[in-house]
Amino acid sequence: MANPVTGAPEVFATEAAQTLVENGNGGAPVHVEPELWGLAPFQIVSISMLVLLLFAFFGAKVHKKLAGGIDGKIAAIKEQLEEAKQLRAEAETLREEYAQKIAGAEKDAEAMLANARHEADAILEKAEADSKDMVERRKRMAEDKIAAAEREAVADVRNRAVSVATAASRSLISDKHDAEADRLMADKVIAGI
Template identity: 75%
Template structure:
């Protein structure tokens, strides 16, 4: 081979690699790739290209079929996801309505409880006022009964004292003669 290194860009014509052949005459040397001549490299390349085209089409169909199946599975999953999302939104709306209803029920219950508590408080105040009035009347009745009893007792004692005193006076000042005159007078008045 020649000692010169080919330049990538040259303005001069590239020199052909030559070897000295038989008898010193130069011979043209063809480039080789893995020990194959250029027409053989082209033949192998065409053969590989045809194999790729033949089997590649089948592989392409297999890959395409697999991708189509995967796309169909993904579409099915997306449809299921859309359906689940719609169901979830329906459930969310339903529960939001239930929560709103529960809040309104709770508010109504609180209002009702306040009204009942106010009514119970008013009733308790009225009952306690009535009870105080009853007890006051009972105390007044007991006081008046005690006064009546005291007055009655004073009267009874006064009557007893008066009868005792009158007996003593009558016994001391009246004798049998005065009793007869008094009895005659009472009989005459009848």
């Protein structure tokens, strides 16, 4: 049977094409969806996927494998959570330990500072005592030098006085004694012996 508008033979006569002709479309082609048992292609694909999944879950026991994989993931996550709890506990312990160490270090620092102050005071007292001793020694040394200088000056003055007195005595003796006076004096000393 030929198409009355186009004159081409009609392979499949559908009600939709006849309706187009009757509605005045002049038999222009219109896209018509194919159907199987009254279902559209996407519905057939959806039903096929559902049947495949049902077979996979119940026939091939994939659900057990999926459940086992999920259980494995759950166990791994629980293990990670336990490990995280342990790490947190260890971190808390370390934090407390370091807090104690810091407190101990602060106490040690305070003790060291007090000890250093005590030692500094002792060193300062010793330095003051040593400086006093050194001043006393230097004072004694200066006094000893002054006394030695005085003795030396006195001895020098005595020596000069003796020299001057000796020179004056010679001069007086030589002026007042002549050779005759010396002879008389020597005879007198000899007679007294």
